[in-house]
Amino acid sequence: MYENQILSEKPAHSQGSARAGWLAAAVALPLMVTFAAYGVAEFGPRESIHVTPVTTTLEAPELVARIADTPFWREEVIRSGDTLGALIARLGVDDDAAKDFIRTDTAAKPLYELHPGRVIRAQTTTDGHLLQLSYVTAAGNQITVRPAGSGFRVNQAPAEMARGTSFKSGVIHSSLFAATDRAELPDEVTRQLISIFEGEIDFHRRLRKGDRFGVVYETYTLDGQEQKTGRILAAEFVNAGRKLSAVWYESRPGDGAYYSLKGESLKKSFLQTPVEFSRVSSGFSMRFHPILKEWRAHKGIDYAAPTGTRVRAASDGTVTFVGRKGAYGNAIEIKHQGAYSTLYGHLNGFASGLRAGQRVSQGDIIGFVGSTGRATGPHLHYEFKIAGNQVDPSKLNLPKSRTLDPREFARFRPYSDQMQAQLNLLARVELARAD
């Protein structure tokens, strides 16, 4: 009986650990493959790569190869409490002239800005004479010491950053920002994510528990440490079961936009929400619910948001009214293409210098949320009109956005397929983690 029990338990145990092992492999392996295949490789068509002109990019494998090919390079990670003298000794530098120079020359001073975790490198001859000492300061300057004539010389230049990509995904449980924080998505990338999808998703009113996102974005690193983020290259957002995808694509150099997998531009003729969706304004409506009314009751949409939240032009157009307007309080009206116009009410204030007759572009800040006029709390009253009559914009088929022509789509397709594969992989990893 006792023996039987042990026998019957054993297979269950080994099954359990085998499953755990498989899961771990499923999570770890595809990511490694991904990084090897795409992590630092160039992404898509050359003209679609956005590189800021101030930095020269150096791909990481190139850097590693260069170091490996050259004999006697050593590198040390700076530890807390390290001195430059101790580091130079650990780097195998046995060169009194070099040590004297580094100790006394004012140009070598930045070498003393030691930060734990950063890397310092040296190249020496077999008997320890210094050929090159290299260190990138926290400010991003590469300090290099080399022999010159009978002495040494210090060179200081902006360090070369390696361009790579990062993949992050998350599921919304309480709020979008809680989810992006948990996914460790940088705020600047979160801002881009919202901006990409806000033509399709009303972030103030339509986010649901269980919504999820995946993002592929550019990163710039120095010595393996992320220095800054670049553009989102691809993203997806599943909102209330509806999956939206976006891929950055430049049809001509410098003329890029986000497109759906069908090649339709995600830039819509009208924003879903004129109120900027931010860490502060998100979730505000929950605390301020009583002010929300049915659209039918007063022919507008109310967006509860803290006083001072930025209000943006819903579309390109011309300002036709700025000022006090009865129950609307401080209000702005904008005339758009065709017979469309929009009205923004109860504002706390206007963007400085805003006046009637001024041209505005979609997304321009025009004013700030307030509670002027007949309002019981801070909110934006937003009206969407056709030929002067209020309509519910969510029930309209608004003008179509730009679509890639067949020739462009043929170039776009392989690139978007590759991005889609990345995002699918991310989603699988996220699912495995949630299991």
Ligand SMILES: [Zn+2]
């Ligand atoms: Zn209202």
